[in-house]
Amino acid sequence: MKRIAIYPGSFDPVTYGHLDIIERGLVLFDQIIVAILYNPTKQYLFNVEERQIFLQNSLQNFPQVEVEAYNGLLVDYAEKKGASAILRGMRAVSDFEYEFQMALMNRKLNREIQTVFLMTGLRWIFTSSSIIKQAACFGGDVSDMVPPLVNEKLRERYSALGRDKISVT
Numbered sequence: 001m002k003r004i005a006i007y008p009g010s011f012d013p014v015t016y017g018h019l020d021i022i023e024r025g026l027v028l029f030d031q032i033i034v035a036i037l038y039n040p041t042k043q044y045l046f047n048v049e050e051r052q053i054f055l056q057n058s059l060q061n062f063p064q065v066e067v068e069a070y071n072g073l074l075v076d077y078a079e080k081k082g083a084s085a086i087l088r089g090m091r092a093v094s095d096f097e098y099e100f101q102m103a104l105m106n107r108k109l110n111r112e113i114q115t116v117f118l119m120t121g122l123r124w125i126f127t128s129s130s131i132i133k134q135a136a137c138f139g140g141d142v143s144d145m146v147p148p149l150v151n152e153k154l155r156e157r158y159s160a161l162g163r164d165k166i167s168v169t
Helices: 016-028 048-058 074-080 093-109 129-137 148-160
Strands: 004-009 031-037 065-070 085-090 114-119
Touching: 004 016, 004 074, 016 031, 016 085, 016 114, 031 048, 048 065, 048 148, 074 085, 074 093, 085 093, 093 114, 129 148
Parallel strands: 004 031, 004 085, 031 065, 085 114
Antiparallel strands: none
């Protein structure tokens, strides 16, 4: 039986930390479905289609990884996709409380879907999409934290928003 995991997130934008979790998750699972959260109440820098392109571009050498968008309950989506697990990454103790609450709620909603936590690699422990966007917004070089296409699009987006301090790397 194929071991399928769902790796959910907003991925706004995808980082090398996300990709690290996916690559290491492939040691545990036969297939990973990267599920991009669509939440109409949240404001994103990149729309769902852009985020999907970034992920597909970054994961093109991993045929066992699919990228899709979803909305609704994660456990319902996981069940629909035949997944037995939700894959989550944790950077620090500060992530634990939220992730623990979400795992318990998901477990209450569907006892058949397990949550598997992977610690982020030490190299990426300080990174988050929010911090990367903030650095890029003020011209910081984030090229070693995000895939090349994402780096290019961050520079373009912040330049288009009138922030011309973006460094060209």
